[in-house]
Amino acid sequence: MKYFFAIWIPVLLFTNVIFSQETITHKVERGETITEIAKMYKVTPYDIYKLNPDAQDKLKPRSLLLIPSKSGIRVASSQAEITHKVLPKETLYGIEKKYNVSDADLKKANPFLETDGLQIGQELTIPSKNKIKSSEKAVYHDVLPKETKYSIAKKYGITIAELEKKNPEIIPNLTIGYRLLIKGNPAKNNEVVQNTEIKQNATDAAKKYVSYEVKPKETLYSLSKKFNLSQDELVALNPELKNGVEIGMLLKVPTNGMFSNVSENKVYTDLTAKNNSGDRKKIAMLLPFNVSSLEGDDTNSIVAQLKKDKFLNMTLDFYAGALMAIDSAKALGLPIDVSIYDSQETKYNSNIAAILNNNKLQNSDVVIGPFYQNNAEVTARLLSSYNVPVISPLSKDEGTPITNLYQAVPTNDVLKTKMFDFMRSKNGNMLAVVDKKKGSVIQYLSKNQPDVKLVPLNDNGTVSAENLKNMLVSGRMNYVVLETANTWMIKTTITSMVSAMSNYQVQLVVLEPNETLDSDEINFSNLVKLKLMYPSVSREDSSVEGVVFENKFRKINSISPSDYAIRGFDVTFDAIMRLMQNKSFEETANTISTQQFKNKFEYHKKDGVGNANKGVYILYYDSDLTVKVAN
Template sequence: MKYFFAIWIPVLLFANVVFSQEMITHKVERGETITEIAKKYQVTPYDIYKLNPDAQDRLKPRMKLLIPSKSGLKVTTNQSQITHKVLPKETLYGIEKKYNVSDADLKKANPFLETDGLQIGQILTIPGKKAAANQEKVIYHDVKPKETKYSIAKKYGITIAELERKNPEIIPNLTIGYHLLIKGNPSKNESALQKEAAPASVKKYNTYQVKPKETLYSLSKMFDLSQEELIKLNPELKNGVEIGMLLKVPATTSFPAIQENKVYADLTPKNTDGGRKRIALLLPFNVSNLEDDAVNPVSERLKKDKFLNMTLDFYAGALMAIDSAKTLGLPIDVSIFDSEETKYNSNAASIINANKLQTADALIGPFYQNNAEATARLLTSYNVPVISPLSKDAGNSIANLYQTVPSNEILRTAMFDFMRSKRGNIVAVVDKKKSSMIQYLSQSQPDVKLVPLNANGNVSAESLKSMLVTGRMNYVLMETASIWMVKTTITAMLSAMPNYQVQLVVLETNDAMDSDEINFSNLVKLKLMYPSVTRDNNSPERVAFENKFRKLNSVSPSDYATRGFDVTFDTMMRLLQNKSFEDTVNTTATEQFENKFEYYKKDGLGYANRGVYILYYDSDLTEKVAN
């Protein structure tokens, strides 16, 4: 099976840090990632690595990890000022809110912020504030329509856990109009007033008619309700969303304009203003490391360094796109720089200043999420688009940052939206060890039913058939790393095929699916389906690209090489439309050789890509895009 597009990240060593807080022990399950574990405990991967250096090498099943109960922070007081060490994921806005200082005052006390931007590990001087916690200003926030716990916590630079700790009433549900305590410790009188300010349950309702292309997920987001709450108000939704359905929804909700799926189009150059466009690529060649490595020659480094190979592949693909632009005579100037990246640092700031990239029309890179975000912040006031080419982290929302790789959450959502658009009956076979998936389904996909497992933790044909319906496609979502569980699920589905329409679905592949013990022909019979960032493309244009790439580089293009071409070429075409890059993003989706670019605005700032393919195994033993 074709693996999903993944980013290989080199191992970094972290210094030992002592936290004065309680620890949680987590036993790693097969298939779990550091990102999933960090999200589960509401910490960052950085927090986990600091306490578990061995985890940087490889996560192993049954490995025990120490998890901090909350992020550690060390500040040192100095009479009228304190210092703050910048941690991963922190922003200037969040730090300024935390210490109640202005942007101007913070930058005046730390002049290097103007030139270098905010960097991990920097020691900031916080001017004119005392560190006494009991002097912290009390801050409240009234919940507005469409706001979420995540967006509110991010706005004030706190975590969701901190928000819920101060407002335990919102743990089950966030209600519009609720008077939230954000920071500080209110007096008894203030606490009483806050409770009085909490709104009563909504009792007035409006009627809403379902429009084409709307799904249970999009409707729940529109009305700021969970899918479970929406189904409770409208039990008929249990059978799927249908065009024209009349739904009961809260009267306090205004109906926003529906964002229809964008039209896919081939962008052709339309630059008539006579000016040339300027693009810069910031790629992590890390040449200085190669030159300083006297032990391993470059040839040996190339054999071992996967990150460098990925960079060179992306670069080779980008050069093909640049060459295409030159052949077409497009008015574009491209500069390529070595971003000299580690996971949390790059020399982007010095490159930008030395080459006046504040006047560039777009930047592609850096590769790492943290560095792409830092670069975007440096150029926000200049409105220069920064295109993050490889990171699939959800990351922070920054006005001029464009994430080109759909996140895992977008992949999952696309898969469920597709199944619901077909009015399918969705059931799930989930390994008991996959607690994170069980929690995800419960919270985000409450209408998906779990198939009961037997005493051995496997599924039987009888229990599966009891969950199926006739006359509709039954999508069986399977989530397990157990080869035996894969085999028993397939056997149960094959036995149901004479009487039911069934199709096997996975959200991501794993070693169990690729095992020699799994009969590939059975996966074809069940038309195995899954979401993917990329697709196979055998068009004449793609074949010509592959032949030319092989002629120039003596190898076939890897996924990274093709992505290098797709991202670079798509960026150039968007810049040549007689409108801003953002305007093209808001109006047009594109499809290049293997990648889609269907950007959408997230959290009111910045853009992410929801261009996802739904692939399935066809009877001719090839992968095809599901319509």
């Protein structure tokens, strides 16, 4: 009987709903969402929320929901809600202004907007004004370096005692990056309204703007998410948006700090040969075999040198993969001529100038190499007047932007940005556990990812389950970014997360390889439970083509292909196929993204000059003990 009353009392109190037919009950299964259930019964999520108000806070497995039949509910005319059918070119901003409702109220009435966005033909419920309850907006402040309780309290005209009363967890110490509640009550579902002045702290340091061209299917909503601005802020920068979003519009958008790595979304394409002219394409490869130094070593035999020289082994692996790409292209009958040169390079020297003096590179359609970033930049500068594209195939260095230089490996900053962009795209609640010794990480988050909240640490540098749970949010995925090599700190964080799994969705995230996680001291099964997630330049490839490639490579070379061999194939084959499109390499790089066996190639302009690859995979540990690509 207690379950009967728990279900029906809230419904009876909801007096505006009049039933003309019996309702259906639905037993919630683990992992189901309101949107999925609504689609199953062909009703809207809002219809379910009206009968089950508690479902807005948390959807509990095995609980019963009342589901109305489509004709079974009508709403009392005294408080009738308006519906609006979305028309082409309409935006959330325009609809909100038309009906004078806030963004938060419209999304509360139509929860699917958070996941699906605005789409033509959708039926939106416009909440009536007398149902929108006014409440004091919560104001938050993210603690910046060198700030104190005194300076923060003075800034907002409150006392330190009042500040500590609102935020009792800061009584022992104040942590950089921690989000403080200044006034009002904590917003539900982590919906934070921040003071304009606080936002200025994060963006006014060096504000710059760039032009951005609107692409097909982009809306005011998607643009505001892309540039991490509110729709009002975006319209304030671009008043013409009041009349709607149009393809080709040039918008003024910020490019400092957290916006500097914003990239356009490119569609990935499988390239097929389209070289109708039949012109033979010339490819030059500059690889550091350093043959002269091998031959000049009288002490060690070449076999002995091969055993101990890791750099040479890397070069030979890359070369073996590149040869397979060249053979594949020739098997397809593609008209290519490939020249391979010994770049004879060290980190700061190479043989490039001598090769250029013999006029061997100027007529190339593309140059692959050298390996060292410094040498690749020298090559690009020397060939810039000939407009020959130069691909830096292995370097992760940030490098200097040069018009004809293409950085084939995404930098660490790109990897991090892609990881945070992915978590935001899932509407995740982002938390970070950062070792106090990692001051640079705290500064990076404060400057580039200010919406990430730092979890307070105990005096001994560990994480308590209570501190973590206080920052978790129901109904959303809670991503916990772990930045430490301290074994005990990792263990306490994992233990706290596992204990919270019964009530919250949690997932562990790392931004770069962490050797401590691979040690025997960390329980691997817990990493699988928490679906450890991380950004990566390459993926695992179990496709039929991948298996064929590995078998063929093993047959030719009597060894399995290393990561360098696969990169040699991917970089070379990608370059060949781009040259077969009846376009220049530059044109295809600007418009087409590709995915080879294990690597993506998504080139974007870097500071308006150079070209950087932003093709990154988001990988996670799955329950079947394999590593999968997150969608």
